[in-house]
Amino acid sequence: MNTGLSARKINPLALPKGTQKFCELCESVAHLQCAACEVTFYCDAEHQRADWVGIHKRICQLLVPLRDPERHHQLGSDKTDLNRKKVELIEICRSEAQNKLSQGKHHEALPAAHSCLRCSIDVHGSSTHEPVPAYLLLAEANMGLGIIPLVKQLLSQAEWVVSNSPDCPNEIHHLLHRSLGRVHVLTGNLEAALYNFANDIYYPAEAFGLESTVVSDGYFLIADVFVKQGKLPVARSLYYACFAFDLCLPDPPLDKSQQLEADKMFQTMLESWKNDSSKDSTQEALVNHGLAILWFQGGDVQKAAGFGSAALQASQLIPNHDLAESIRGLLQLAPSPQVDPRPGF
Incomplete structure (x- = not known):
């Protein structure tokens, strides 16, 4: 079995009449398919390479039973097993995207974040809070690439979902406010950034307690805003509060x-x-x-x-x-x- 990066051209005659395949990354019409899993498609070799580096080499064979239900049925797997594999896929994609973001590899993080969001919506639906962390991963990757309009669009969608999810946990509220605060800093809206970073402190304090290192991160982000506003004494007092935690x-x-x-x-x-x-x-x-x-x-x-x-x-x-x-x-x-x-x- 081929398990490396390789492709073959799609034969249109082999597809059911009236159907097309679309690129995994850009959703344009696909002309290539992964030769290893045969269930993932691309518009060109560049997008296949980007997806391979970003996430596909980690999940290539995991996608086979998820995207080929007929073969999945022949192997005797049931719906419970299918859902378990989807949850496993979400976690792998989330972890890989987070790992690449922590290394500053924003472009490489995009395929994993996209796959995480796509599968999260498939499992949980688009109006539940579970896909929100994937929206935030995508926003962070695009923030690092400087694509602010798309960041705002992603955060707006995440904010709408959270506002309509009364059972949304504090941890997701805190992650959302942190992302909103960061984009406001980038666009120069420092008062809005302070508001969101204040909530970034409130929600983890509720979830993890006041001594959590997550809380200290919120103080640090607020201190940075005060530095930008020229309020250095306030910033230094907050830096000291960060240090007291860490x-x-x-x-x-x-x-x-x-x-x-x-x-x-x-x-x-x-x-x-x-x-x-x-x-x-x-x-x-x-x-x-x-x-x-x-x-x-x-x-x-x-x-x-x-x-x-x-x-x-x-x-x-x-x-x-x-x-x-x-x-x-x-x-x-x-x-x-x-x-x-x-x-x-």
Whole structure:
């Protein structure tokens, strides 16, 4: 069985009379089909390659029983098994899209996000809240590509579904408000961004509690808006609120995408305080200590040692502070850095 990237031309005479096949990505008339699964179609080789890289190589054979009901019936599978496979497909596509977005691969995330949305609607219907996370993944991918009109369209659809779903969980409300806040920042509507980021704090606090790292992300996003408004004292107080949450990092440790988000947050705080004429050594020591813990948990002992050394240096300028002992304990677990590992410094 062919399981790699290969295609064959569609033979129109082999199709039932009056039917056509359409491209998996753009929905224009298809001229090629995947030679491995034979149930996925494309307008050209470029779109097949894009879909293969984006998601198809992960789900190629999983699509066969879902898109060929006759063969599915012959194999003796029932409707329950079919639905289970669809739910599995949704999760694979969601995970793959999220993974590519965390790496900044916005274009590669599009096929997985599209497949996730298509299957979510097929399983749950278009008026339920379950497809909303897929709408948000598509919006985030297009936001990264700068296609703002399409982002607004996707978020408007998600907002309509959520507003008409009284049982919509707080987690989806929070994800929607975060996406809305981000697009408002990009379009310069900072007051609307603040409103949505405030809700981005409220809903996860209701769902996960005030000590959740998700809540601290909301404070961080609001702080960034205040920086853009020139309200630096307010922004710094919010950065400190973020830090108060994130210094005690969760167990189990953060995954790769969460680790990168936390690193970005801490680095932004450091830049803010370095540009502050008051030069608060306590805050600088605490944030460097947080970065040291973050990278130690992530397995990068060189970065952990670099930030730990910076934290120790700043802590020595703080009278009557017991942070130095904790930092020294961390440094004993990590080797001395050969170079300064901090990006941008």
